[in-house]
Amino acid sequence: MSISLPSILRRFYGRRTASALVLILVGFLPGRASAEATAEEAVAFLEAAEARLLKLAVAAEGASWVYSNFITHDTELLKAKAEEALIAATVEAAMAAPRFDGLDLDPDVARRLGLLKLSLTLPAPADEKATQELTRITTAMQGRFAKGEYCPDGAAKEDCLDVTAMGRILATSRDADEQLEIWTGWRSVFGDGRGEYQRFVELANEGARGLGFADLGALWRSKYDMEPDAFAAEMDRLWGQVQPLYEALHCHVRAKLVEAYGEEIVAPGKPLPAHLLGNMWAQSWSNIFDLVAPSEEGAGFDLTTILEERKVAEEEMVKYGEGFFSSLGLDPLPPTFWERSLFRQPKDREVVCHASAWDVDWEDDLRIKMCIQITEEDFGVIHHELGHNYYQRAYKGQPYLFRDSANDGFHEALGDAIALSVTPAYLVKLGFLEAEPPASADLGLLLRMAMDKVAFLPFGLMVDQWRWKVFSGEVGPDAYNASWWALREKYQGVVAPVARDEGDFDAAAKYHVSAIVPYSRYFLAHILQFQFHRGLCKIAGFEGPLHRCSIYGNTAAGDRLEAMMAMGLSRPWPDALEALTGEREMDASAILDYFAPLKAWLDEQNEGRTCGW
Numbered sequence: 001m002s003i004s005l006p007s008i009l010r011r012f013y014g015r016r017t018a019s020a021l022v023l024i025l026v027g028f029l030p031g032r033a034s035a036e037a038t039a040e041e042a043v044a045f046l047e048a049a050e051a052r053l054l055k056l057a058v059a060a061e062g063a064s065w066v067y068s069n070f071i072t073h074d075t076e077l078l079k080a081k082a083e084e085a086l087i088a089a090t091v092e093a094a095m096a097a098p099r100f101d102g103l104d105l106d107p108d109v110a111r112r113l114g115l116l117k118l119s120l121t122l123p124a125p126a127d128e129k130a131t132q133e134l135t136r137i138t139t140a141m142q143g144r145f146a147k148g149e150y151c152p153d154g155a156a157k158e159d160c161l162d163v164t165a166m167g168r169i170l171a172t173s174r175d176a177d178e179q180l181e182i183w184t185g186w187r188s189v190f191g192d193g194r195g196e197y198q199r200f201v202e203l204a205n206e207g208a209r210g211l212g213f214a215d216l217g218a219l220w221r222s223k224y225d226m227e228p229d230a231f232a233a234e235m236d237r238l239w240g241q242v243q244p245l246y247e248a249l250h251c252h253v254r255a256k257l258v259e260a261y262g263e264e265i266v267a268p269g270k271p272l273p274a275h276l277l278g279n280m281w282a283q284s285w286s287n288i289f290d291l292v293a294p295s296e297e298g299a300g301f302d303l304t305t306i307l308e309e310r311k312v313a314e315e316e317m318v319k320y321g322e323g324f325f326s327s328l329g330l331d332p333l334p335p336t337f338w339e340r341s342l343f344r345q346p347k348d349r350e351v352v353c354h355a356s357a358w359d360v361d362w363e364d365d366l367r368i369k370m371c372i373q374i375t376e377e378d379f380g381v382i383h384h385e386l387g388h389n390y391y392q393r394a395y396k397g398q399p400y401l402f403r404d405s406a407n408d409g410f411h412e413a414l415g416d417a418i419a420l421s422v423t424p425a426y427l428v429k430l431g432f433l434e435a436e437p438p439a440s441a442d443l444g445l446l447l448r449m450a451m452d453k454v455a456f457l458p459f460g461l462m463v464d465q466w467r468w469k470v471f472s473g474e475v476g477p478d479a480y481n482a483s484w485w486a487l488r489e490k491y492q493g494v495v496a497p498v499a500r501d502e503g504d505f506d507a508a509a510k511y512h513v514s515a516i517v518p519y520s521r522y523f524l525a526h527i528l529q530f531q532f533h534r535g536l537c538k539i540a541g542f543e544g545p546l547h548r549c550s551i552y553g554n555t556a557a558g559d560r561l562e563a564m565m566a567m568g569l570s571r572p573w574p575d576a577l578e579a580l581t582g583e584r585e586m587d588a589s590a591i592l593d594y595f596a597p598l599k600a601w602l603d604e605q606n607e608g609r610t611c612g613w
């Protein structure tokens with residue numbers, strides 16, 4: 001009697017199931033290829049898979065563009081269907097790829113095969129019904145955010161406020177009652193969304209497990225050329241580097257908020273109330289710079305006022321952004337960019353207003369979609385979005401699986417690094433300023449910058465800390481809200497201004513949670529952009545404080561940038577970082593260098609104050 005594996009399986013499972021199981025087991029044996037697979041087959045498999053996936057990705061991008069520009073029941077359905085096809089095909093290919101493990105493959109081929117299972121943000125179980133359910137739910141979650149409105153008591157429909165309108169109010173209001181109403185108003189949209197989120201977590205986790213990950217969080221953390229646990233430790237290490245700078249800023253801002261609002265509203269020694277920081281998520285505080293400015297003249301100038309006075313239109317704002325990249329020697333944006341992008345919020349239809357950059361045909365069809373406001377903040381966001389577009393175009397010659405940035409933090413950092421070169425000296429070149437403000441204005445400039453870049457850091461960290469816990473099951477649906485606020489308090493030192501409970505779902509009030517966009521990328525980008533800036537300034541031969549450096553017009557810096565971007569995802573990210581900066585580690589010393597004069601000043605201001613929360 002035979003006692004081979006097939007015969008044992010046959011006894012338990014019957015002939016047909018046993019044959020299938022043998023094939024699967026052989027295919028998945030670690031470090032060993034099945035008898036039939038060859039290196040040539042691996043190449044053929046990869047090329048066929050990439051061709052199929054590229055087609056489906058282009059179709060999904062097109063459907064998603066139409067949906068985001070015209071949200072209706074039907075476009076929602078079309079987008080969900082196109083995503084379903086792409087996800088199903090990617091899962092199928094990723095599950096077939098281990099067949100080639102252990103073969104002596106060309107390193108590029110091996111890397112691309114490995115990337116197959118990492119290329120999805122939203123994996124689905126290998127089951128048509130489940131994939132369909134998942135894409136329908138996630139599209140509905142995104143729609144809830146995009147269509148969400150708060151209607152102040154008794155307001156007629158046309159007076160209801162969307163998140164863009166509410167953001168505008170929070171940016172300028174200094175009336176705590178009004179700020180509170182807007183803050184809670186936006187969050188009233190999301191309480192009903194927890195069931196959807198819970199189901200999304202179940203289905204996506206099942207998909208991630210099917211690909212061999214412990215859960216969806218482990219998949220997301222595996223995209224950094226290191227083990228998922230090592231990546232979590234890397235995030236903690238970087239946070240440890242910048243935490244003292246954040247706490248110094250927090251301490252000073254709290255003291256100024258107490259002066260502005262009184263101890264009744266802002267308690268000394270306690271976390272900051274989240275509705276007073278000029279931003280719906282308290283993630284960037286630059287809108288309340290006037291409350292903390294070190295002197296009467298503040299930062300020496302106000303770009304928002306300059307843009308308004310000069311009646312700079314939306315397209316023109318984007319032209320200025322393009323002009324910066326052109327000055328580095330990069331090709332101008334294609335004419336179709338100007339024909340197909342969306343720059344203004346339409347009045348007659350629902351759109352996704354959250355700013356984004358697209359390459360709809362995965363080659364030259366670059367676009368941005370953004371409800372631009374004529375402000376300094378959006379001048380920065382335009383550079384951010386264009387950074388995505390220039391990156392996308394630079395790696396278009398790579399194979400499908402390499403058409404991405406070295407890690408997702410690189411994509412987010414690129415345009416921001418360019419925006420760090422929007423210095424007073426550059427604004428003089430644009431004719432926006434007559435002369436550079438004196439060196440005495442530097443502290444104001446640095447503080448205004450820190451209210452954006454430093455204030456952001458703990459928020460950038462905690463969003464995925466929360467999701468990782470939710471995906472692993474450490475936090476269940478009965479604790480979604482409590483755990484969200486525990487993390488906001490721990491990292492940001494920010495609290496909800498009114499009691500919240502599990503009838504609320506405040507995490508979903510953040511775009512990237514409802515739209516399922518991983519967030520660690522922005523934390524990394526806030527570290528990396530200063531490393532990029534320092535590296536580019538060095539290439540440009542700049543000597544002087546980093547915050548005064550602008551690489552405008554420097555084609556040597558532009559060439560190095562282009563070369564790094566053109567690598568796409570073809571090499572592990574330390575290689576790409578080295579190509580640009582000569583460094584192989586993500587390192588917060590650049591952001592600390594940049595803000596060093598401010599840190600010294602904050603420490604002086606905070607002397608005698610009780611800091612922390």
Ligand code: X8Z
Pocket residue numbers: 283354355356381384522
């Ligand atoms: O979402 C964005 C960009 C598009 S990738 C506008 N950002 C994050 C956010 O708004 O929360 C840029 C900074 C952080």
Ligand code: ZN
Pocket residue numbers: 384385388411412
């Ligand atoms: Zn971005």
